[in-house]
Each structure stands twice: as C-alpha cells, then as structure tokens.
Amino acid sequence: MDYSNNALLTIGTFLPLVGVLIMMFIPGSDERAHKQIAIITSGATLAVGIYTLIQFDYGNSATLQFAVNEEWIEVIKSNYIIGLDGISLPLYVLSMAVTFLVAVYTWNNVPDAGNPKAFLMLMLVLQVGMAGSFIAQDLILFFVFFELVLLPMYFMIGVWGGEDRQYASLKFFLYTMFGSALMLVAFLALFFQTGAESFSFEHLMAAGALIDHDVQVWIFAGMFIGFAVKVPMFPFHTWLPDAHTQAPTQGSVILAAILLKLGTYGFVRIALPMLPQGAHEWAPVIGILAVIGIIYGALGCLAQTDMKRLIAFSSVAHMGFVMLGISTLTTFGINAALFGMVAHGLITGMLFFVAGSIKHRYHTLEIKRLSGLLIQMPKMGWILGFAAMASLGLPGLAGFWGEFPVILAAYSPAFGVNEALFRTLMVIAAMGTVLAAGYLLWLFQRTAMGDPNPEFVSHDEPAQSLSAAANHGADADHHDEIHDVTIVEWIAWMPFLVAIVVFGVYPQLMFKVMDPAVIQLVERVGNGIP
Amino acid sequence: MNALLLAADVNVAQNIGFYIIAAIMLYAAFSVVSTKNVVHAALWLVVVLGGVAAQYILAAAEFVAVSQVMVYIGAVMVLFLFGIMLTRASIGADTDVNNKDWKLGIPVGLVFFGVLVYTVVDAFEGTVIVEPSAAQIASSTTLISDGYLGDYLIPLIALSFVLLAAAVGAIVLARKD
Amino acid sequence: MLLAAQETAAAGWFLENAWLIPLIPFVAFFVILLFGKKMPRGGSEVGIASMVAALVVAAGAAYQWIDRVDSSHGEEVEPVIRQWVWWQSGGTRFGIGEHIDGLAIVVLLLVAFISTLVQIYSTEYVKGDRRYTHYFASITLFSAGMLIMVLAPNMVQLILGWEIMGLTSFLLIGHWWEEKANSEAALKAFWTVRVGDVGLLVGTAVLLGIFGTLDIKGINDSAAAGQFGSHNALMWAAIALFIACIGKSGQFPLHTWLPDAMAGPTPVSSLLHSSTMVVAGVYLVARLYPVFHVGLEINAVGQTFNLIAVIGGITVIVAAALAFVQNDIKKVLAYSTVSQLGYMMMGLGVGAWTASVFHIFTHAFFKCCLFLAAGSISYTASHHSFDMKKDMGGLWKKMPITFGAWMVSTAALAGIPFFSGFFSKDEIIDSAKHADYTIFYLVGIVGAFMTIAYMTRATYLVFFGTPRGGAAHFMGVEHGLEHRDDHAHETLGHDDHSDDHADQSDHGHDDHPEPVRGRPFPFAKYDSPWKITAPLLILGTLAVGSGYLNAPAVGVHWFEHQTESSIGLPLAEHEADGDNAEQVSSEHAVDESVGAEDVGAAEHAADSAIYSVPEPPKFAWGAAAPGLLLVLAGFLVSLFLSLAVFGKRKNVLSPLVGITERNKLFGAGHRFLVNKLYLDHLYEKVIVHGVAYPVSKAAYWFNQNIIDGVVDGAGRSTKRTGEWVYRNIDQRLVDGAVNASGMVANESGHALQPVQSGKVNHYGALLFGAAAVGAIVLILLNV
C-alpha cells in the first residue's frame, strides 16, 4: 500500500484537542468565549474535513487515501495507520459536520446543568474519538478511539441529562463496556490466530480469511456482540431508549448521528472482511435479529408516550434496516447500509434537535400534552413533519436510499446465504416501512395537528382560536418561551435539512463514493468463503 | 564457603544445610504469626529473614543475600522495632493479639498451601538444579549490575522515585503536627 | 452524465426533453414554498404558470409522438428513453429520466391539463384560505410527482413519483388539519396506500431478482419474450405489484380510504382522488402489462378469471352498491370513482388494454368535472355543505353551467351512447365478453345498471325536487323573499359585505374570513364565479368530445393506433371457439378501418411471440344492446325510485309536477305517473327496504365495520401489540434481564454486606481466599 504519510487526516482528527487545550486555560465563567472557541475549533475541523473532501480522489475511492503508517506501540506490533476510503469518507465528514452544528446549537441552548466549558470540551474530545474511529486502520488504534468516545458521552448523559440520568448513563457505560470487552477479546484472538504479526487492517484482512472456519465463527461472535451493543441490535438495544431519553439534546444528536454508526461501521470495516466465513455463518442470525429489530422497534414506538423515547425506539428500527443490509453481504445491501447510516444520522439527528427544542419551549415531551405545534410554531411543526417524512423513507429524501436497496438486496443475498429466509425477511422488513409510517405520522398528527393545548396558550388569546398564535411577546409569563425556530436553530438545522433533500434527490453523490470500496469489500468477503 | 558447598560431592551436605535452615525458618515463621508478644514476633521475623538470606547463598545468589541482610535485618527490622516502641505496645505478652475470627486464616492458608504444593510438584517434580560453575557465580554480580544499568534502567529510575516518594510520604505521615 | 447511449436521434425536441415536464412543477414547488407568501397572489401564479408550461411541453411531445407513429408506417414504434445516472450499486447504474411512449403521453397530457384547470378553479375555491400558499405548493408538488411517475423509465423513479403523490395526498387531505377528522382521514389514506406499497417494494425487488434490471423497457421486453427464470417468481412479482395498485387505486378491499379522503378540499378530490392520482395503480398495471399479463396468465386458454379481473369486478359491484346509500355528494362520487377504477382494472384483467387506458382518459375528464361541479354547488349554493338531502335540491334553475356540466358528465359516466364514457366503458365490457370472461361481462353490465341508477338518484337530489337547507336559502334569495342581509346575499351581490361571516363557523373548515368572490359569467349570473365555471365548461365539453379519439362505434381507432406500441405485447386474435370466433372474423372482413398491413403485422407478430393480448373486438350495436338496455332500465328504475322516495316528503304537489316534467322530457309512459303510489309502495317497501336497502346497508356496514374495522382494528391492535410488547417483553423481559442482573448484583451486594465489614483482615481473607479458589479453578481447568 502506498503510504503518502499525509498529515491531513491527523490534523483533521486531532484539531479539536487544540480547542480543548485553549479552553482549559480560560476560566469557566467566561461562557461566551468557550462557546466561541468551540464553534471556531469545530468549524476549523469541518473546514479541514471539507478540504479533505476536495482533495479526495473520487476516481480511486476503493483504495485508502491520505494513508499514514508510523510506528506507535512496537511492543504489541500496533502501528499508527490511518487512511480514508469511500466507506469511511462520508461518515468521517459527517462526524465533523454534526459536531460543528451541535456546537452552534449550543450557543443558546446550554443544557440545564450549565458549565458550558466542560460540556463543550467533552464534545470536542468526543469528536476526536469519532473521527479517529473512522480513519483508524489498525485494530488497537481503532479500539482506542472507539473507547475514547465512551467517557465523554457517559459524562454528557450523567451530568447534563434528565431526571434519571445516573441510571441511564451507567447503563450506557456498562452495556457498552461489556460489549467492548468481548470485542477486545475477539480482536486479540484474531491477532494471535493470524500469527501475532500485526494489527493493521490490511494484514488482518489478508490473514483473517485463512483462519479455520470454526475459529472464525467464534471470533465473529465476540465482535458481533461488541458491535451489536453499539448499533444497537435487538436484543442489546435496551440501553438506547434510556440513554437517548435522558441525554441532553446535543448528546442525543451526536449519539444518534455518529455513535451508533461506530457499531455498524465496525461490522462493515472489520468483522466482514476479516472474518468472511464467520460473517457467512452469522449472516442469517444477523438478518433475523435485524428484522426483529425493525418490527420490534416499530411496535415499541407505537407504545410510547414520550416523544424523545419514540424517536429513540425508531432508531432501533432504522438500524435494523442497516443491519439487514449488511447481513445480505451484497453490494446493494452494504451500500444501502452505509447510505442508511448517514441518512439515519441526519434524519434522526434532526428529529432529536426538534424534540430538544420542543422540550426547551414546553418543558415536556408528553405526546398527550403537545398539540397544535403547527399553530403555535408553524415552522417547527413543518420541520418535524419533514423529518418524520424523511424518517419513514419517503423517496426523494435521504431515508429512502437506506431502506429501498436493502429490500432489493434481501431478495437475493450473496454467497449462498439462505434465500428463502432472506426473502421472508424482505417482506417483513417491507412491512416495517408501513409501521414506520404509522408511528411517525401518528406522532405528527398528535403533536403538530389539531388545536394547541390550552395549557400552553397565552391567557389573552382564547384557546379555541385558530388564527396563528405566534404573537406571544406581550405577556410576560412562561408562555412567551413558545416562539418559533430561532436564528441559531436555523443555522444549526439548515445543513441537515438541505443534506436530507440533496442526498435524497441525488443519491449518486454518496453512492459513487462508496460503491467502488464496497465492491472491493464484497469481493474480499467472497474470496474468503470457500 | 561457596566453593566448598558447590563441589559436586558435597551435594548431600548442601541438602542437609538446606533442610536444617528450612526447618528453622518454618519454626520461626510460625512463631511470628503465633506469638502473643509483638517484640518477640519481630525477633522471630529476624530469624526468618536471616534464614532466607542463607537460602540465597545456597541458591548461588550472594548479592541478593547481602542485600537481604543489609536491607531487611539492618533497616527494616529497626523500623519495626521503632514502630513497636512508638505505638507503645507492651513489651510483655498481649492478651488479644489475634482477631475474633482468626481461625478463618487456617483454612485459607491451608488451601493456599495445598494449591501451591500441587502446582509446584506438578510443574517441577524431578527437576534437578544444575549447579552453576564458580565462574558463573563470580560473574553474577557483574551481570546484575549490567542488567540494572542496561535493560532495567528505566524501572530502576522509576523505583528510585518510588523510594523517594515513600520516604517523603512516610515523613509526612509520621510527622507530629 | 447520460446513463447509456440511448436511441433518441430525430425524435424531436419535445420528446427528447420531456423530462422538463415534471421538472418544471418540481422547481415551481420549491419556488412557491420559499417565496410564495411574498408574491402578490400567494404563489398560485407560479403554480399555474408551471402547469401551463408543462402542458405546453407535453402538448409538443404529444404532437411529435403522433408524428413519430404516423411516420413509422406500421413498424414497431420505439419509446423515447433518456436516462441520467441517479445512483449505482455494485457497479450497476440506475437512471432517472424519461420513458415516453403513447401511454405516457396520454397520461402526461391528462395530468398537465387537468392540473391546470384545477389550479385555476382553486384560486377561487380556496381563496382567502389561511394556507393558500401551502395549498398551491402541495398541489404543484402533486403534479410533479404524478408526472415523474408517468415518465418513469425505471421502477425506482416510478416509486419516487408514486410516494410523492402519497405525500401530497396526505398533505392535501389533511389541509384543514385543525379538525381531527381531517387529519385522521389524511393518515388513513397514507397508511392504507402504504400498506399497498409494501407490495410495490417487494415486487420491485422480485423484478430485479428475475430480470437483473429495473428498466421498464427491459423488464417488459424480457417478460414478453419469456426470458425469466421461473414463472412462479414472475407471478409473485405481479401479485406483489398488484397489491400496491389495490392500495393506490382504491380497489377492494383497500378502497376505504378513498371516500374518507373526501375530507380534503374539493379541487383536491377532483384532481387527486378521482382523475389522476388514483389511476396510478391502473397506470402501473398498464405500464408493466407484460409482467401482469404473463405472470397472471391473462388471456391464457381456458382461464375464466384471474386476480386482476376478480378484484376489479368485485370493486365495480361493491362500490356501486355503496354509492347508492350515500347522502354526501362527494362520497357518491368517491364510490363512483372506486367503481370506475374497478372497471379499468377489470378491463386490464381481461386483456382490454386499450379500452382500459382509454377509460383512464375519458374518466378523468368527466369525473373531474363532476367533482368540480359538486364543489361549485357547495361554494355557491349550499353553504359549504355536501349533504344532498339537507342542503340541496332544485338547483338546476339557478346554476345552468354547473347543471349542464353535471348532466353531460353524468351521461358520460353512465355510458349513454355518444358521450365519452360509452366508448371506453362499453369496449371494456365488450372485450370481456369477447375474451370469454363471461362472468366479467355480466359484472360489467350490472355495474353499468348500478352506475346510472345511483347517478340518477344523486342528480335528482341535487338539482331537482324541493330546495332544502342551504339550497333553499340560495334559491329563496333569488326570489327576493328573505334574508337580504346575510351570507347568501353576499354570494350573489357584488357589493362588499366582508365584515360579517359569523354564520359560517358551523361548517368546520371555513372558519377563516371569506374572501370577496369573483364574478360569474354574465349569462349565468347566479352561478359560481367564472374561475369555477370556466373549467366546468371546458371539462364538460371534453366529457363529450374526448370519446371521439377512439370511438369504434363510429369507426375511429386513432387512440388505439397511437398507444398500441406501449402495451409491450403484440396484439393477436384471441383463439376463441364457436360463434364468437366466427362472428369476429366476419366482422374483420367487413370492417376495413384498420389497415390490412396492420392486421398482417399484428398477426405475424402474434405467430412469433409467445404471449400476446387479444385485439380489441369490433364494435357491433347488437353486442352493446344488452348493456344499453340495462342502462336505460337503471335510469328509469332509479328515477322513479328517487321521485317516490325523496320527492314525496316536502309537499303533495311538487313531486307530481316534477314527475310529469321528467316523464315528458324523456317520453316515458304516463302509466307510471298514475301508479306513482303503487310504485312508491312497491319500491320503497319491497325493493328499497326489502332488498336494496338492506343489501347496500349491509354492504356499507360490512365496509365500515368489517373491512374498515379490519383496517382500523389492524391499526389499533398493532398499537396494542406494540404496547403489550413494550410493556411485557421490552420492559419486563429484555430490559428486565438487564435490570435483573443489576438487581442480582444489588441483592447479592446486600447479602454480602457483612463481608464488607471494613476490616482489613476480612478483606485479606477474601482476597486470598478468592485467589486460592481462582487458582483451584485454573488448576482444574488445566488438568
């Protein structure tokens, strides 16, 4: 492989630490300065990311670019190998964009616990971990970044979360730690089984396929649990609703947009190509669990009374589609899974933003108590409707491209995986889209349509009035918090909205980048299966 | 003395020496954990430590043996005695020197011993130690110093920091403010 | 980047650039959404302009297509296909672009034209609406979606357009979402259609699996040539896709959403839920006809029924029966739409491709016209009410344009000769008989009987008899008898009374301030404003005229000639036995209107091809006679029924006057008039209360409680299942397991608390004990 030892990725990944260092020396009382620094740092990181986008050689997206290979921990034969290809590029840049936009959103939406200094510092550290995970090409390096993500998120939930934050954060932490432990064991087993020569992906992909079939299956099992907890797949998903519900808005957005993708990315990048036979054996299991997740998540959504929890459950369903795509082992499925990861990040991130802003205004997310958002906050209401539509997989918006090709792929899974099973799964998954429409539109109907709840209508205006209740400036009670989308929110959300439309209308933008890399990956898996 | 002991034909003597010393050590060790008098316990400990030093010599590790004598018997024991003095332990026998449920230690110790014996016998049964030559023994000190200033230099420095920290810490703890 | 080198040379600018047709309204949608509110006319001008532009391009394309067909001299006419890369996977690229042929041209023109008219109509109808701009944005987006679907060169683009239509249907049905009933109707429509869409997704996946491509042309060609792996797979693909059509086109048993969808504004009903969107399912079947034809073995020897025909036939009868008991004028029309869609499906199911597509075409005009007329009535005469029994009656005198358009369209719908519906519907019925689908022939003529029956009833209730409720008010004002100062006055007078709208609030969606109304045409000064009546005039004209594009009765086969290349299968004489074949072949010899070369070519193609559809039967009055007689019978029965049932109630004289007039007009015998009370008694007590009433009531009950109940129940039980699963499985079992482990840890923590004594010795004991145990375990493991 050609290691150009280009510093671009290293800069892009570690730049947020510069901001963290600067913030460390500024007293916490100067909140404005902290917000500014966080925005500037994450903005600069994003700029580097965009520069990376420009410099990326799209004709050659199957090979690693900007690759670096430096000695790191020689004792355990782990090197600092990083690189970017078509699979990781979208996620890498997405993580930067999301962090930047979340930082912008924080400008006047600091969670209740206060202390933006610590909050933003954690967020920047989180960004390092996320970006690093997507560029790492060495198992140990990957693991370090993967785990680096855990702590900031733990604190974000545990300190700035809702009433039940302690429980939620601990559950999140322990659950993921449990997964990581098994994952690490699997990594080490892989390392030793391949002759303990190197942790680099390249080596392991070449050597991993030669491991004995049964051993592959066992190692895959370890990785499966590790990644599946992160995804999260049914039945390892129970940490997610709690974590999402309790997390501050920013935490939820990052969690949904990027963190969950680490698990699926791990499957695509590590588990599949390194253990082709293991993947082959496990594919039906993954497929079944994924489809159970789709239906189950949807049913869970239907039962929710809390908006944020509903969105969290919908993540289970959507990630089910992603995993179903991966389990087909086809280019269609994996492409769609990768697309679905980005799309789900954008859409669910957007939904969490909206939920956060609603909570900020109404101090509740009880679906029963919310009503008539379209009257009180027409723009917010329509954004919710838009995101709901995108989430249920309407063609022309990004979500569709994460679901539809999966269904196409499931009709004919690759490498002799049980066809009858996957066709059944395909039909059930397609039914999942109906349920998705069900819970999302039902949510929209109950919260956005109808007349506003009298509880939240100003006294000077009769509750049954249908004229737009936008003018609340006059009265000084708590209802004047109910205003439509603010400037800061627009700035933070607009890129999400635009991206959802742009990727939905012209998906080739992303498919073109991913496809060659995915083809190579599937070939590699195919070669490893006798 | 070394040369005498290391001669092949005095292996028996060496064995006899080992067993005698070992017996003394074990008796002393039991006394350490069973006597009711703190000062006596400390003194029995000196016997054990001395025995260990002797065993070192039998095992062809004189440098370690010398260090053992200097550090343990010379320094540590003095510390212990000072400690006993400063905490005003009675010089005579104490009534309740053991815990209420000290008997717990017996099964634990026995189980431990059993496990260790099994493991050791399982692993090393029949292994005969080839006695090192005189030259090897002579050069062992050199090798130790090479090791310290070569491969183990960084741990050595780290250890010196530990010692320094311990010294400072002990002073801080023991100061009367 | 062009997907592949496609043959587009010399097809003409409009055909090559037909992709502009959907793009223009699509762009207009964003313009309206972003800037509409700031425009002087709230964005409606952009919508109308975009539709006119699309119409111009579509018309150009149609012109060039006709040219293309005419210059082909009987050879196979290739569709014009252009695709640009849209997405790719596994190296395979999928396109977005255009696939334009006769079928696409027909529907394109239809959609662009009707959308234009409806948008013009809407500028008056929803004037002053709080979400005027949203309304026009949505309806423009709808047109874009439909056009995208119609032009689709591959399944993915088709799905794109299909779902955009679903979205806009949701938005427009729920346009007045402040009322729960409206938003629920919108949700119901979306969900029901979405249930069908499962079939669309699955069917598409199966098609990709079978053919390895999603291009419609590729699929059709391979299916027609028999190049598919197993027939079974193709059958499943066809069934799955047809489920989508059932949902979208309101076929039995998923039709229940369509009547509920009438909660939307009337122009929306007329555009989406009668003339264009709901035919998308029929269009899909027509578009992929080889798949359905081969997959479901339509026209196979000895086949007496198939899925499409059965579903279509049931829909025809059930919906027509339901239309009979509606009091809401829009619901009558909605069930009528469902019934007519059933005709189209049934036609496709018996191999009458041309007739069905032609029925899409004619039905769009007259049904849209009927809805717009209903809107006109509610807008002007009945205080925004759609209740025929409470707020209408006797309106024919005051609303000549609306009345005329309604009557013409009703005649077309009923299939009265020389109106457009006759040519299309009769051909469907005729084809069913011709292709030996006797059951469906009977269904067809019984459906025709019912159609005219319910339409006569509705017409009577709306335009004749005594004015009631809102209509009485409206009529009364004309005579100068009462209430000069209220809303009805304002409806007529042109002076401003915009300050008093208090009386409107009881009608739900029109709580917003009523705008100043536009002016009506001078020759019908009490009728609706011209923006409403002008579309009615145009559509009414087309309800008569459009039929003559393909009127076998008068020897016109022009439409068939233009579209036959879109079938995807060659035409062939159906190998019927007995009299039928003889009759047909003799007609063949007589009728020279189809060129001898065409017949030869078709027969030649039929010899070489594996699959083929039967050529449309030759028209004969004799064959049409039973149907026509039933239509007449239906009219008479229903007329007297209506007179008897509805006319009697108001007073003794008016029904008598009314009956004599009608009977003179249509030259019916006086005997019925004399025996009016007998008939009244007979029909009302025996037929209505004894048979028709219970049956249709039962059907309606079945519909509302069983089918709809199943739909609602499915929703409710799904939700309950969700709750149950969440409560019991998620929270108890899965989460419970997690929490249990926590609890075990906690409990054992309590149990072990004494161990945690804080005494160093205990810790030591534990430490070493545990180490020892651990060592033992290790030893045991290694032994």
Place this chain on the structure above:
Amino acid sequence: MYAVNFLLLSAALFSIGVFGVIARRNAVMVLMSIELILNSVNLNLVAFALINKDIDGHIFALFVIAVAAAEVGVGLGMVLMIYRNRRSIALDELSEMHG
C-alpha cells in the same frame, strides 16, 4: 538438588504469611506477615533464576526488596498516624471502610 525444595519452602512461608495477615489484630504484626509473604516471593524468584540460569530473577528480587523497604516505611508511618489519632492500632476497630 531438587528445584522443588526451594519452591515448597517458599510456598510454606507464603501460606504462613497469609494466615498471619488474616489472623493478626495488631497492625504491625500484619505488616510483619506481609514481609513473610514478600520474602517467600523473593525466594521463589531466586530459585527460578537458578533453575533457568538467568540473572533476571536476582534483579527482580532486589526490586522487591527495595519496594518492600519502601512499603514498610510508609506502612509504619501510617500505623503511627493511626495510633496518634485513635490511640489504638487494632485493625478490627478500624471500620471506616465499612461498606
């Protein structure tokens, strides 16, 4: 000479030390027991050095001696402080770590 000799002796010393740690009440005596354990370890290290003909065992033994010295220093310092504060060095009276 058998390797087992040294190892068994060291095992015995270790177990005695363990017993002492558990049984003793006086903090100083617990420290002494710990010294016993450490010495048994050292004896093991030296024996292994002899068996394997490798000088590293000696080096580690010396490390352990050094660390043990430090440990005793700090440990006794702590005992002194505890004594000053509580006038007792009986371990079972110290239960601030009570869970």
